[in-house]
Each structure stands twice: as structure tokens, then as C-alpha cells.
Amino acid sequence: MFFASDNSGPVHPTVLDALTRANDGYAKSYGADDLTVSVTAQIRDLFEAPDAAVYLVATGTAANVLALSVLCQPFETVFCSDRAHIHEDECNAPEFYTGGAKLTLVPGGDRMSPVALRKAIEGEENRGVHGPQRGAVSITNVAELGNVYSLAEMQGLCSVAKEYNLPVHLDGARFSQACAALQCTPAEMSWKLGVDVAVFGGTKNGLMGVEAVVIFDPKRAREFELRRKRGAHLFSKHRYLAAQMQAFLQDDLWRDLANRSNATCSRLFDGLQRLGIDIVTEVPANLLFFRLPRHVHHTLLAQGAVYILMDPETGADDDLVTARLVCDWAQTHENVDAFLKLVEDAL
């Protein structure tokens, strides 16, 4: 009953098969190999973006911060949710890679509203050279608390960004799960809305560690390449990144795995709701936040459920404590049902 993260489960077996297949003879290094060439072409096709520049890196943070580094200047500020991963969970990597740009936090849960975004952008004015300058807008979908922006909601944010002539970054650590939830195409969730650089994440959806950065304006490509190398993120044995992505793309495995995670999480949602549990998120993807009295959490954890409490671990026994459940692609209905049974018994 492991619901702690989507980076803790196994990688999909076809990924290992692809690595084995790729492990044949000599190949050019640093991304000049045939497999990389073919896989990046496939991603361009998938995104219906024939001119896009596509790069593979091994961590989600690298994907995000390299993307930001080509979208904004050190004297600018990036607008993002106050719960954004780039703010809370990347140990100042965005500040590092941008050379010291600021993040302006837009309040309101894990999803920014166009109104709040506009207000934040307007707030960074009237100070001439004294204040940070307006820089990129960064959107995360699936958002950090499990909510999924609708295409209309994303469109609203992109429109505000474009109105101020600001580029848009999409943190797509869970791009697949969002696409699956929205039943849309990658293009519909990215450049068709105005996204300038999208991260198409694989690590949280069955790969060992590969994220594709899709840069829709190829004029930014060369700078990305140089910043990737300078950030020490250019892999010499690049074919093994490409092989993982190849498996991911084959027969839309990415969407299958995302559907699977989302469906398992949905089953969890239905079960908890049936039990009258207080669920914080709307749960259209593979993350679910819910509240239980602390002592119930402790009972569940003691009985083998693995998940993360968001609030401090100490406090009164009866305090309602928020916790996070994540379903990765390998999570099973049996586990979900076993967990629900545990909850039912514990109440």
C-alpha cells in the first residue's frame, strides 16, 4: 500500500526492454545518436510542432530550470503559484539557473486564477529599474495539490501572460496525467494555448529518469543546448535517455500509464468519499489530499499504509491532519481496496 509518491514505484518493464535493445554496439554520444534523433522527431510529431526544439534531461528540476533560464533574465521575476514545485521543492535551483531571478508568488491554492495572476503582474510595476522586471509565467499541470487546470483555465492564464508579452513555461512533471484527465492532445495543452516551453515529464510516469523539454520557438534552441551543457545536464551516453523515451512513446504508453494512475486514484477517491472522508482536492488526476484525525493516520501508517502527512507530525490526537495519496502507474486496485478497508476499520 505505497501511496507516498509517484517516484518510488518500479519503472515500466518495456523501459528496461528498450534499454536492453539500445545497448547494442557503438553509438554517437551527447545526443547525436540515431535513437535520440528519432525520438525527438517523434515528440515533435506528438506535439504537432514540426519546428520545435526537443531536448532530454534526466530530472524534472533540470527540465524546469533550464526552461526558465532561456525564458527569463536575471533581473526579472517569474510568476507562479505559491505552491509551485519550482518555489517549494527545488532548493533555489530556479534562482541559480536564471542567475538570480526572483519568483513572485501568486496566492490561491495550487492553481493561479487569471485575476490573481494579473494582480501579481500589475504589482510589479511603477518601480522602473528599481523593482524586478516582469518575466515568465510558470504554470504547473497537474498542479501541486492534485488539481488539474482545465484547458480554459490554462488559456485564461496564457492570455494574461500574452497581454503583457510574457513567455509561458509549463511544468509538466505530470503532463501525461493532466493530458489523460483532460482527454486532450499534447498540442492542445501546450502551444495551442500559448505555452512557449513545455516539460513533458516521464520520471513520474514509469520512466527511470527522463523529461523532454519542448521549446516551440526554435530560436531559443542553441541557448538551451549551451545552458544544458553548462548545467552539467548533457548526458554522454544519451541513447539511454532516448531509449526510455522511445518506450514511453511507443503505442502511447505515456497515456496508458497516466490513465491507469488516474483511474486508480479515482477509485481511491470514490471509496474515501463513500466513507465520508474529507477530501481536499477535486482529484481528476493521480494525487489526492484528504483529512483525517491524526490518530487515524497513525493507525493506518502503523498497519502498513505508506503516505505522507502534510502537517507536522506532532499535535493533538484529534487534530484533522491533511495527507497526500499518490497513485503511480503500478498501483493496483487490490491495494486501493485494501487501503480503503483499513480506513473503514480505523474509523
Place this chain on the structure above:
Amino acid sequence: MFFASDNSGPVHPTVLDALTRANDGYAKSYGADDLTVSVTAQIRDLFEAPDAAVYLVATGTAANVLALSVLCQPFETVFCSDRAHIHEDECNAPEFYTGGAKLTLVPGGDRMSPVALRKAIEGEENRGVHGPQRGAVSITNVAELGNVYSLAEMQGLCSVAKEYNLPVHLDGARFSQACAALQCTPAEMSWKLGVDVAVFGGTKNGLMGVEAVVIFDPKRAREFELRRKRGAHLFSKHRYLAAQMQAFLQDDLWRDLANRSNATCSRLFDGLQRLGIDIVTEVPANLLFFRLPRHVHHTLLAQGAVYILMDPETGADDDLVTARLVCDWAQTHENVDAFLKLVEDAL
């Protein structure tokens, strides 16, 4: 006949096996998994350094520049060979990760001499706050042009560094091959000489992409962890880095593969010498630099040999042009002999 690089060949099959074995069920992320704990303990054992902090990253550049970032300050300068990889081949990554430290280039081929190192260190004096301050000394073994520092030579450099109270970094992208050539232990090639942080490279010796950073003074450990995360080099699915390293350590595979590469290269050396070819390096490891007239190179390359010319590709046909041959672990005696035959025929 692929002699272009040691990052173009296949990974060793036991590495794939280890990945498959590791791909079982759920594991803690970000390096808290059992496999990582066990593998880093093994590396401490291997280095006879029970207090060392050991970290895995996926690229050699990351290993080097993160190591430098905990060894020096932005207002300092790093002393290294003017052929050092950190200077020539990392697109300013050392400058980036150190926050703008300088590299002071010590002339003299790929190996610094203690005399030249001392002169360089002395050169950065008398300027008070105006000049860069003396920072770390960075040694590469195997060096960039294929030479191997003897333990006595390394000791000489470390002694100079210690005399000025400067920390020592060892770029060990080819640590295994150097150890194999010197028939010494990892401890003998590192902390016993005064090395403060050593990179124990795996990528150029049969792994997909893993380097261990061994920090002998654990007081630097926490800063390294934070800088690794901030550099976007902390892997979430860390067990797959650990699994590769596990295979590398198992029955000293690292040394076996290094011996194999070195032996193949030695065969190449003997063969070329027999043919009277001008060999630039002494070749005690797996890199060999040699000179042939340009037109001979072109003949060889046209016939399927793959290797890199160090001098510009255009020029007079009869110019002696330096080229590099690299033997990776998978290189065969058959290939070597076939190549030697080609050379013989071309002369």
C-alpha cells in the same frame, strides 16, 4: 573499429541485470533507498574511508563541478592543467557552479608538475583583495592526453597544495583506468596522498551514467547535498543510479573493465610502435595520441576506422596530424588487429 570515445560503447550487461533486479516494488526516493545506502557503504569500504560522504550523480561534469563548488569560493581561482576537462570541455560549468571562480591554467601538457603548480600559485599573490584568491587544486588522472600521473607525481602536487593550505580535487572520470594502470588501491590514489574530494567515475567504464563523489571530510557533506539538489542533480529514482554502481563494485568489475580497456590500448600501442608510428603519449591507460600524415588518416577513416583528429581537418595532405584513439571496455583484440592491419596497408 570504434575508437572515438569511451562513452560510445555499450554498457556492461551486468549493469542491465542490476537495473532489472532493482526494479522490484517500491523504494524510497532521493537516495534514501536501501540499495543506495548499501552501495555508498561499499564505496566507503573500497576507499578505506569510513567517515567519507559518498554521493552519486549522473554526469562527470556534475561530479566535478559540484565537488569544486564545495571546495572553493567565488572569489578564488582553481589551479588546473591548461588541458583540463574542467577548462576545455565543460562550457563554463565550473564557473557557474562556483559562482564565478576563475581557473588558473598551469602549462605543461596534460600533467602539471609541482614546479609549474607552485609557480602558478605564487603568481596569484601580492595583489591583496584585487586578484583572485588561491583556491583548490584540481588534478585529473588519467590526464586528458592519456598520460597517467604516478602516485609520486600526484603526491608532489598534493604536497604543494597542502603547503599553501589548498584543497585538492581529483577528476576521476577515468579513475578506474588510472588505478588499474598504477596497480594501486583507490585509497592510495586519493586520500592517502591528500586528495580532499575524489570523483570515482563509472560512465566511461561500462555504466550508463553514474559517478561517485567521495568527500573525505564529512563536514562538507551537507553543503554538497544542498548544492546537488540546487544544481538539479538529485535523482528521485535514485535506486537506478545505485544499481549501476552495485554492478560496478561487484567482484571489482570496475577494475576488470579498466584492465581490459588498458590492455586493449596497450596492444594498440605495441602494434603502432611496431609500425614505427609517432606516438605522443606514453599510454599507460586507455587513451592513445598518435601522429600520421593527414592523407593516411583520411584513408583509415574512409575504410571504417572511427576516431577523432585533434588538429583542424583541413590542411596539406602531408601534414602530420594528431589523432586520439580510445579503447573502452568492450573493445576487442580483433578490432585492434584489424585497425593495425589497416594502418599497415595505408602506410
Place this chain on the structure above:
Amino acid sequence: MFFASDNSGPVHPTVLDALTRANDGYAKSYGADDLTVSVTAQIRDLFEAPDAAVYLVATGTAANVLALSVLCQPFETVFCSDRAHIHEDECNAPEFYTGGAKLTLVPGGDRMSPVALRKAIEGEENRGVHGPQRGAVSITNVAELGNVYSLAEMQGLCSVAKEYNLPVHLDGARFSQACAALQCTPAEMSWKLGVDVAVFGGTKNGLMGVEAVVIFDPKRAREFELRRKRGAHLFSKHRYLAAQMQAFLQDDLWRDLANRSNATCSRLFDGLQRLGIDIVTEVPANLLFFRLPRHVHHTLLAQGAVYILMDPETGADDDLVTARLVCDWAQTHENVDAFLKLVEDAL
């Protein structure tokens, strides 16, 4: 009737005299001149801090960001008011000089409360290496909206900082005015409360452009010197910075000028209050924020009053708009009375 800023008025005449006196013959450069030596000793005396390291720089931003750069690491976050100058008005200079540290904004007007500070510090926990690490606490006194922290209030903040073992920076652009308002000594407003590095500002109080950075722990001194040089803030003709500071210290000119500014501002406060104007700040120093209908502001500005509207300049005529009045040392009672008369007539 110039109330727009305290950096727009003339410098005090004794400052020019001091420059003229200093302009005699040859002097050592880069701060090794006798005048600098004597002036920094005087500042140590003034702060009753015989071991402190004291440095002069020419801008307030330089003083603040160099101070922060020796107090925190690039992977840390600085806690400050969400109205702090270092956040709003320094165009990412703190992020630049710290190598990419973050600022965590503590809400609540221009003064942080110990409760809000503690909450912010507590908020940056539980994320291990993923979140920014807790760094320095930065306090501004006089605060940005004109309020003055009492010594007890500052003590409260310093205590929280010390509880978490965090260093404290004091942005003292208006140090003199705060000291004058609190009728305390520099020591009482700095190290006696736990401040680690204080900026003793001169530019906003009658000098051309000099701020002293007072570092109470001399172990940080050398790093400051190197970072000052690297930031291009070490003046070669340093005696002209020292001369200004000499005039400032002579017979406590700094306190006289501050008393003068505060008294003029107090007269303004009393007058506006008599007229029933809505005053936002408590006004114990030389800044005053007040509200009037937009059309009244426009009348006043049209009649020659010079000051800054904090809210956007366009909107309904009857909107209450906040504006800032600043009294510098050269401001006169006549001007204040003339301005009050204007307001009275405009109402």
C-alpha cells in the same frame, strides 16, 4: 515644497568642507589612507564595538547586499518584510550577490511581528534538501512605510532569529532617524539586540553617498572585503568616502540631522492631523503616509508640492489615494507650513 525623497536634497555643507580638507596631497588608495583608518575607528567607538569590522560603500543597496552575501548561502532564504527595500527596490540585487538565495516574505505591513517571523521560519522546514534552507533575518529600521520598530520589537525579532540560530541583518538606510526617534545609541539598536551586521546609512541623511557596514563578528571581515571588491564596490580614492563619514560623525552631525528631519516630519504630522487628514503611519521618524482624494492630490501637486503617490495615478477623482511625504535634513518649517496651508485650502 519637496517631499518626494530624502535622496533629493542637498548634502550638508560640512560634507563639502570635509571633502575639500581631504583633498590635500597624496593618500593611499583602496581604504589604506589615514582618514579611513581614523573614521572606521570612530565608528567602532560609536557602536561600542571594538572588534567590529567596518567598511564604507557608496550605495545603500551595496551595503545591504554585501552584508547579506556574507550572512547567507545560495541555497538559503532570507526572511524579510514583504515591503522590504531588499525585496521591492533592489532589482534582484540580493539574489545576485548571494548567488541565488531566495527571500521569504513575512506579511504584515512594513514591520514583521515575532509571531509572523516565526511562522515564516517554521514554514521553511520538513522539506529536507528540497526546500530553501533557513538563512538570515533582515530587519529594516526605519521601516519602509515610515514606522519605527521599538527596541523591544526588534529584540523580539532577534530572539526568534537566535532561537533558530539565524544571523540578523539590519538595513539601516535610515539608521540615524530610527536612533533619533528611539533616543537610543547605535549599540542599543544593533549588537545589544543581536544584530550581526548593521548598515549605518549616510546617504539619506545629508551625505553624497556613503554607508558604513558594521560587522560585529570580525571573522566575516575578510570575506566581506573580497566580496566588496568582486562586486566592484571598493573605491580607489577611498578618502572621499571617509571624509563624508568624518563630517557625519563630527559632533554627532548624524543625530542632529536625523532629529531635524524627524522634527520637521512631526510638524507635518501634527498639522495634517489638525486638518483631519487620514494618516497611515504612526510617524515617529521622517516618513509619513497619508490619504486624500485623488483630486486633492492633483491640486496640491499642481500648486508645486512635490511628493509621490503610492497608488496608480489614474482612477476616479474621489478615490482615496495614499501618498508619501519625506522630510530630509534640509526641509524647513516654512515649507511644511506652506504645504499645510495648501492642503487646508484644497480641502
Place this chain on the structure above:
Amino acid sequence: MFFASDNSGPVHPTVLDALTRANDGYAKSYGADDLTVSVTAQIRDLFEAPDAAVYLVATGTAANVLALSVLCQPFETVFCSDRAHIHEDECNAPEFYTGGAKLTLVPGGDRMSPVALRKAIEGEENRGVHGPQRGAVSITNVAELGNVYSLAEMQGLCSVAKEYNLPVHLDGARFSQACAALQCTPAEMSWKLGVDVAVFGGTKNGLMGVEAVVIFDPKRAREFELRRKRGAHLFSKHRYLAAQMQAFLQDDLWRDLANRSNATCSRLFDGLQRLGIDIVTEVPANLLFFRLPRHVHHTLLAQGAVYILMDPETGADDDLVTARLVCDWAQTHENVDAFLKLVEDAL
């Protein structure tokens, strides 16, 4: 007999007068004052560059590194003499302000030759994304060892730069002295040759601390303004920078003072030559490097001559030791003659 530096003498009296004149009433801050507007217009006129953007900063290092920061990217390298001030005497400030760009040192004394420059530029090729990318070319005139590039020599360097499409920075800490030596106009020594950004230094020629940065392509202006603020180099009381520059421009004071320094140095040159002293530089400006046995230097220094030995202070008494003499604007013929007499007596 102070010949140690041109930043140790007094400022010219008209500079103090200008400061006093400027110290009248209220003025807009941050460079929006009338005096700044007028003075920057005068500099545009002086440089015959009606579209140039002109900015004032207070230190030469700030001028240089801010200029470089708008001319090159963090993944590039700046080509400069291996004796360049930006390399030797700015404590990594160029690396800091460019975000980690490298300096590629061009050997050959203090003046680069077009051949050596071309070789250095060519040396940074063939490595794709792995090596630093070719960035700006930085020329210093007067050069660090006192030599003055002729216009033809500068033209040669600029032509090479342009051939590779690289921008050119001119470190003009002693711009006036070079112009005076070459009897040319500022335009002839800058944009007419292909210089993109020139520093017009005042600090080493009679001002307290002002340098003008002249950016010939105004498209770079806004970025410069933001980087200046972010570097903490935007002065609030900007009129006092402008006033100094006003005095400098008035009746070509800059050229008068430069002629004076150069003439005094020339007298020194002639005198030393007459005495048969070994002079290292050709001395067309205000710096002179010469060699004497160590014991003679010690005699001169003991008798009150003040200047800097370039070689270490300890060693055999008879060693020929290089030393530097600098004549600032205030240096007198009497002092020169007295010094020459000392030398004559000491020999």
C-alpha cells in the same frame, strides 16, 4: 615624490567647485536630474555619437564589468590580454557580473596582437557545446604596462573581432591619457574603429570617482540600466557624479589633465634614459616601468620616493627589479627632477 598610482593624488579643484555648485536645492534622484541629462548629452557630443547610451558609475571595475555583462553570455569567453586589469585586478568581478563567463588570456605583454588574438579565437572552436563559446574582445588603452595601442593597432584587433562577429569592449580607465598620447578624438579611438562599448574613465584623471560607460548601440541600453541597478551601482544622488563629469568636460579638462600627466611622465622617461636606466615600456602615456638593482630601489624608497615594485620584495640585492612609476595630473616637474636627482645619486 609620489609615483605609486594615479588614484592617490588629489582631485582637481574645479571638481570640488562643481560639487559645490551642484549642491543647491532639490534635484531628481537616480539620474533623472538636469545635470545628468546635460552631461550625458555632452558626452554623446564629445564622442560624436548622437544615439549612444551613456551611463555614469563610480568605479572603473563597475564600468568594465557592467559593460561586459551586456556584451556577453555566461557560456562565452572574453578575449583579453593576459595582463588585463579585468583578469588580474578585479577579483573575479567579470566572472561575477557575466554570470560565470570565462576569460581567455591572449599572451604577449600588455598589448594583444591581431595574430595572437586570432589564434586565441581560433583556439575556442571545434568543441561544439563543450567548450566556452566565443564572446567579447576586451582591449585596454592605455594598456596595463603603460603601452599605448596605436589607432592602427586597435583597428587590427577590432577587425579580427568583427570578422568573428564578436563585440568589442574598451577598458578606458586611462582613456584620456591614451587619447592625449594619440592626439585623436574619442570617436577615433572608439566607435570609428568598431568599439561597441567604451569606458571613458575619470577616476584616474582628476575626478573623485566617476567613469562614463558609452554604449554605441542603444539597444543594449535598457539591459545596462537594469544590470547597473542590480549590481548596486545606481547612485541615488546622481547629480554628484554628474557634477564631477561636468568639470571634466568643461573646456576639455580631461585632455588638459591627460596631457599634463603624459608630459610629466615623458620628462621622467627622458631623465631616466639620460641616466642610462633600463626602461621597459615605450612610455607614451603616464605609466613607466623600469628596472634597477634591488638595493637601489631600496635606497630610493628609503629617501622618500613612493612607487611600487612589481617583483617580490625579497631576493638578492643585485637582482634587477622592475618597478612602476605613475604620474597623475597633479604631479610636478619639481618632483620629477627631485626624483631623478635621487636616482642619479643612488647609482
